[in-house]
Amino acid sequence: MTVTFGDRDYSLVMFDLDDTLAPSKSPLDDAMVDVLRRLLQRSLVAIISGGRYEQFRTQVLERIGGIDEVANLHLMPTCGTQYVRYTDGRWETVYAEDLTDDQKHRTLTTLETGANELGLWETQTWGPILEDRGSQITYSALGQSAPVDAKKSWDPDGAKKEALRAYAAQRLPDLEVRSGGSTSVDVTRKGIDKAYGAGKLMEILDLGIDDILFFGDRLDEGGNDRPVQDLGITSVAVGDWRDTLGRLSVILGD
Numbered sequence: 001m002t003v004t005f006g007d008r009d010y011s012l013v014m015f016d017l018d019d020t021l022a023p024s025k026s027p028l029d030d031a032m033v034d035v036l037r038r039l040l041q042r043s044l045v046a047i048i049s050g051g052r053y054e055q056f057r058t059q060v061l062e063r064i065g066g067i068d069e070v071a072n073l074h075l076m077p078t079c080g081t082q083y084v085r086y087t088d089g090r091w092e093t094v095y096a097e098d099l100t101d102d103q104k105h106r107t108l109t110t111l112e113t114g115a116n117e118l119g120l121w122e123t124q125t126w127g128p129i130l131e132d133r134g135s136q137i138t139y140s141a142l143g144q145s146a147p148v149d150a151k152k153s154w155d156p157d158g159a160k161k162e163a164l165r166a167y168a169a170q171r172l173p174d175l176e177v178r179s180g181g182s183t184s185v186d187v188t189r190k191g192i193d194k195a196y197g198a199g200k201l202m203e204i205l206d207l208g209i210d211d212i213l214f215f216g217d218r219l220d221e222g223g224n225d226r227p228v229q230d231l232g233i234t235s236v237a238v239g240d241w242r243d244t245l246g247r248l249s250v251i252l253g254d
Contacts, residue, residue: 011211013043013212014212016224020225020238021241023148026059028063032244033064036064039248045074047076049077071085073085078135079192081135082096083095083200096135097192098134103189111137115129115141120141127143129142139186140184142183146183161184174190175189176189178227180224198228209233210234213233215247
């Protein structure tokens with residue numbers, strides 16, 4: 001089972017989720033559901049993103065349904081700090097690189113202090129600004145459930161996120177601090193990022209770097225998709241989910 005991109009065949013196609021397969025925190029579009037179902041008939045598929053498993057379930061699993069090829073789908077929540085797969089009729093967690101209580105406390109304090117000092121602690125929000133995802137702490141400037149349009153307009157050039165990321169990284173040198181989605185900053189254990197998740201998946205599935213094709217919207221320096229590219233995996237930068245949809249349609253021969 002392979003798909004062809006350029007002049008090479010790939011056994012696994014890996015994706016970021018928000019703004020790569022779907023609008024931020026939103027379910028897959030009907031057209032993307034159709035393409036993913038067909039892709040799962042042709043190759044293994046992995047989704048690696050900053051959200052919790054519950055977010056994957058809402059955005060992806062409830063949309064694609066109980067297709068026969070679901071065993072070909074591999075989920076890596078919280079930037080690859082967790083790995084969930086379908087085994088014996090259920091989704092099971094294979095590993096979770098959880099933060100310690102001390103790491104969580106220091107991270108939450110640093111992010112809140114930094115956001116206030118930098119003038120980034122918003123008062124009009126949709127849900128919690130800070131979230132403990134077990135293996136990852138996430139700062140979402142407008143809250144976890146903010147509408148897509150509000151998130152797009154909050155930090156169009158990424159300067160606000162970068163300011164907070166740099167602030168937190170300086171004060172949390174023992175942890176990994178990366179710019180996440182359109183309004184978020186993610187903190188995980190040191191060295192535990194999307195490259196770590198991709199490496200673990202390759203080990204578990206007995207794949208090599210040349211077997212994987214990756215699509216992400218944050219391949220810029222400091223972006224949370226960049227570690228996958230830096231690992232040497234063929235990576236495709238996309239503008240949004242519609243861009244991904246068009247490229248996948250070409251791969252599938254539409």
